[in-house]
Amino acid sequence: MLLLPFTAVAVNDAWATRPLPPASPPPAPWRTRVPRDFRGDDWAVSWRQAKAEAADDRYLYAQVRRWTALLRGDNSSTSLSYWASPPFVVRAPRDSHPLELLACQTDTRPRRHITKHQETQASCDAWWPTPCTAYIIGVGDEWSFPVKAAAKGCTIHAYDPTPSLRMSHEKFAQRRNFTFHYLGLRGASTEKTFNSYGVVDGGMALATLDGLAAANPPGEQQPHILSVDIEGMEWAAIEEWSRNPQAQHILANVKYLYLDMHFHLRNPVTVRQFVHGFEFLFGKMDFKLRWLRVGDGYPADQKVVDFLGAAGLPGGFCCYESLLVRE
Secondary structure, eight states, X not given: OOOOOOOOOOOOGGGGGSOOOOSSOOOOGGGGXXXXXXXXXXXXXXXXXXXXXXXXXHHHHHHHHHHHHHHTTOOSHHHHTTBSSOXXXXXXXXXXXXXXXXXXXXXXXXXXXXXXXXXXSGGGGGGOXXXXXXXXXXXXXXXXXXXXXXXXXXXXXXXXXXXXXXXXXXXXXXXXXXXXXXXXXXXXXXXXXXXXXXXXXXXXXXXXXXXXHHTSOGGGSSOSEEEEOOXXXXXXXXXHHHHOHHHHHHHTTOSEEEEEEEOSSSSOOOHHHHHHHHIIIIIXXXXXXXXXXXXXXXXXXXXXXXXXXHTTOOSSOOEEEEEEEOO
């Protein structure tokens, strides 16, 4: 087995025992007051709140280093604990960064480049649930995975709210007997958003995960396979999942979660969303990594947001494709 030849990133584990701050907290009350209102004990209150916020920031940035280490292929015991089994390098590192990592229960031989739909072949088939319902959210220009899932016996519900792709998606889905929804996944916001394929139609074309599921026939309201590739809007969606018991009930029965994590400047993730998202998926929902691959993407998307670049996440990649499984 080829373990990852990367240096562990030191993180103060004492911070890991702290409860996670809210993903998007309201401003501290004292911030909304004008200076003349601060008299007497008010200054002491503001100092305590400022110190508490600074402590939260220290916690968050310590966790940024922890999760960035996982993405970089760190082979410390902490990072390896988030994998379903110890990963091996499928493609050789470039600039001390793993291009692709895979963990399979019965196959530890390095293999050639593996795409999202190919990695379910051979010995990895033991992980595939059959029969199944698959929600493919964010089709973009890639139908290979829905085709593969259908060949495995899955009922396909494909989602994409990009106006420029709507007609071609509807025609392809009709030929394959898939159900295509001109809908997308949202978090708290329903505003129109730019992505690599055009402009996402906001308003009525976006819904929460439980809203998407509720619109389907009764026997198809629980996805066993969930694929989310929504060009950076996944962080707002994950934040919404963490506050929505109905969404968490759906996720608790998802066996495969394909998640494209985007870190570019187009729809930038915040520090709190980044940390909160990893804590939610790996901590509360108990997912484990089984596959991780970097994607180059378009040139405009290859610079990572500043706090991740400062934490050591390299530029030149738009995103990290991942497969999370429930053991």
